[in-house]
Amino acid sequence: MRPIEIETPALRFHALEAGAGPLALCLHGFPDDARTWRHQVPALVAAGYRVVAPFMRGYAPTERPRDGRYDAAVLGEDVAALLDALEAEQAVVVGHDWGAVAACLGALLAAPRIRRLVTLAVPYGPGFFRALRESHAQQRRSWYMMFFQHQLAAEALAYDDFAMIEHLWCDWSPGWVPPPDTLAAVKATFRQQGTVEAALGYYRASIGPVLDAPDQREAMLQALAMPIPVPALHLHGSEDGCIGVELTAGLEGYFPAGLRLEIVPSAGHFLHQERPAEINELLLDFLQH
8 A cells, every 4th residue: 555645625645556446444442453355455446446545533644733632523524625626526435433433423424425324333323432331341342442541541542562552452352363463553643642642532532531520421312313314334342352343233223324334253353363264255245236
C-alpha cells in the first residue's frame, strides 16, 4: 500500500492506499492502526476496489484535532469528510472496533453515498451502553474503559513498552497469538507523540459522559437507536473477549435496508486478522450482491 495524505476541513489524514476502482474505505479501531487491514486489502483490490485505510483521528501520523474532539459524532463527520475529499460518489465502508462506530455514524450522515456498510466486533445500537449498566459479563470485559477515564491510564498504557496493548489483544482474542511484527508496528504507532492521548480521548469523550451525566446518556442512547438506511453486514467472533457476542441480539431492527449477521466460530475480537480467509470470503460475498 502506498502512503497518501487526505485533506479535510478539520484534519489532514495520513492513509494507506492500493488499487483502483470504487472506493472501499477501511477504518481501524483500538489498539490498532491502518495496517490492520493487510489481509483484506489484496482481496478487495483483486475484486476491483480502490482501498483507502486512514490512520484514524489523532493516530499519528494523522493530525490531532485542534479542538480536542474525539466523540462518536465527530468520527461520523470524519467519514463523510473523507468521502468528500476522496471524491467518492459511491463507496463501501468497512470498520472494526472504533472504526465500526465511525462507519455507522458516517452512514447516518452520508447514506446516499454508501452502497454497503460492513462492521466488525462492535455492533451498532444502544445495547452496549445498556450492558454497561446491566451485564456483569460486559462490565468485566469493559474494565479498561472505566480505567481510561483516569489520568493514570496514559502512563499505564505506555508502561513496559506498551505491554497493556499485548495483554488486551490476547484477552480479546483468546487462543490467538498475534504476529510479533504486527504488535511491534502497532506499538510503534502508539509511541508517536499524541497517539496515546488521542486513543484515550475516544473513551473519555464517548464513555465518560455516559458514566457521569444521565441526561447525556439518554441522549446518546436515543441517537444510537436511529435506523441506518444502508444494507449492512456485521461480523462478530463467537469468542470475542471485548464485546460479548450476545450484544448482537436484535441488531437487525436498526437496519431497515437489511442486515446480514455472521457469527464467526472460534474467533475473537480481531477476527479479520485471526481468520482472514473466512472473513474475506464473507466480505466479498456481501459486497458483490
